[in-house]
Amino acid sequence: MKDGRSDMSQGFSSARLARIMPFLQHQYVDTGVLPGAQVLVWRRGETVLDAVTGLRDRVRETPMEQDTIHRIYSMTKPMTTVAALMLLEVGVIALDDPVARFIPAFANLKVHAGGGPGHFVTQEPGRAMTVLDLMRHTSGFTYGFLFRTGIDAEYRRLRIAEPDMEGGLPAMMDHLAALPLEFSPGNAFNYSVSTDVLGHVVEIASGQKLSAFFHQRLLGPLGMRDTDFFVTEDKRARLATCYWSKDDRLALWDDGVKTMRYGAPPKLESGGGGLAGTAADYLRFARMLLNRGELDGVRYLSPKTVQLMTMNHLPGNAEIADLMPASDLFNETGYRGVGFGLGVAVMQNLSHAALPGSIGEYTWGGLAGTFFFVDPKEEMIVIVMTQVIDNQVRRMRLRRDLRTLIYSAMEESFG
Numbered sequence: 001m002k003d004g005r006s007d008m009s010q011g012f013s014s015a016r017l018a019r020i021m022p023f024l025q026h027q028y029v030d031t032g033v034l035p036g037a038q039v040l041v042w043r044r045g046e047t048v049l050d051a052v053t054g055l056r057d058r059v060r061e062t063p064m065e066q067d068t069i070h071r072i073y074s075m076t077k078p079m080t081t082v083a084a085l086m087l088l089e090v091g092v093i094a095l096d097d098p099v100a101r102f103i104p105a106f107a108n109l110k111v112h113a114g115g116g117p118g119h120f121v122t123q124e125p126g127r128a129m130t131v132l133d134l135m136r137h138t139s140g141f142t143y144g145f146l147f148r149t150g151i152d153a154e155y156r157r158l159r160i161a162e163p164d165m166e167g168g169l170p171a172m173m174d175h176l177a178a179l180p181l182e183f184s185p186g187n188a189f190n191y192s193v194s195t196d197v198l199g200h201v202v203e204i205a206s207g208q209k210l211s212a213f214f215h216q217r218l219l220g221p222l223g224m225r226d227t228d229f230f231v232t233e234d235k236r237a238r239l240a241t242c243y244w245s246k247d248d249r250l251a252l253w254d255d256g257v258k259t260m261r262y263g264a265p266p267k268l269e270s271g272g273g274g275l276a277g278t279a280a281d282y283l284r285f286a287r288m289l290l291n292r293g294e295l296d297g298v299r300y301l302s303p304k305t306v307q308l309m310t311m312n313h314l315p316g317n318a319e320i321a322d323l324m325p326a327s328d329l330f331n332e333t334g335y336r337g338v339g340f341g342l343g344v345a346v347m348q349n350l351s352h353a354a355l356p357g358s359i360g361e362y363t364w365g366g367l368a369g370t371f372f373f374v375d376p377k378e379e380m381i382v383i384v385m386t387q388v389i390d391n392q393v394r395r396m397r398l399r400r401d402l403r404t405l406i407y408s409a410m411e412e413s414f415g
Helices: 020-029 073-088 104-108 131-136 150-158 168-178 194-206 210-222 233-238 279-290 303-309 392-408
Strands: 036-043 046-057 111-114 121-123 242-246 249-254 338-340 345-347 362-365 371-375 380-385
Touching: 020 036, 020 046, 020 392, 036 279, 073 131, 073 194, 073 210, 073 279, 073 303, 073 362, 104 168, 131 194, 168 194, 194 210, 210 279, 279 371, 279 380, 380 392
Parallel strands: none
Antiparallel strands: 036 046, 036 380, 111 121, 242 249, 338 345, 345 362, 362 371, 371 380
16 A cells, blocks of 8 residues: 555554665765664564664675674663662662672762862762662763763773773772762762673672673573673674774774774673674563563563663653753763663653653663664664764764654554
């Protein structure tokens, strides 16, 4: 039929879904913004779209494929948060626990009050940092790549959270304990190494390395066979090359051969951004969340814990934009109308976001352009994979365009 309703799958118009990949090819791949991309849409028990376009390596001219392995970077954060929530369910961790309970050196953290590297002036925090602060990025930590303050300059100098950081997570904790916080815990939202610290809390509370906990409790049981902190040699050919946008052209970041950053187990296992994996693997994780903590007869979290994870936890039920120290600071949402739960951003107000969607959908993304969102009302999961480290404006435009195209393909809404 001409109206696009002749071929429907789980409430989607197949004709409208068919617009998505040509749009990506024309607007993003042909123009050189992206080398290639994968879009996976899952709804009500069925994959309704799993398509690829472009290349995973431009020099070798290898095509993007469904089983391509991508650096998911900060899409690791929801998984680390789930690991911590699994420990919460057995009483080992509580949201209001002081982080110093697990990392004693944090008992003496101070807050920046002036000065710069080598001569910071500090003051006492208004209260102790909690596990909740780590999960919702209100800890007072920062990221080195923000290039905003003398504190993040020290993060860069010390290579905090870098996979090749000598001494790994324990050494990182020692460095953080010696540096001031950007603000008193709970006073602002600042995207940061909080989830790396949370990963170390998981290690202390469980008595296992983070990778061991992941494999035993999440990756193994979920069947996420291609997801890990490094890529084994037998899978290396499937690893996409990662680029970064330099003067509006794609420059090499990591080709998986000459600059192989995922070729061996890292010195620091980053719970905030260390994993690489496939869209199919991440779908398993997202389906577990959508199914309220259970998948294929195995329960990972209780429904109530998933509900707790996916509600807004920012003070005063605020939006991320209301609590950021500066309006132009980096985060993986980029829109108004969005709050933050435990490890995921949560849609609060569609008119503020000016985007189609559902109240209560939750999401996060990764530095190389990957992102996912789960819409419980529409029983839908969307996963997008690409490998370009780009400016926030272009990354948010890609996410805006794909969200609009996907929701516009709906013929039936269940929300």
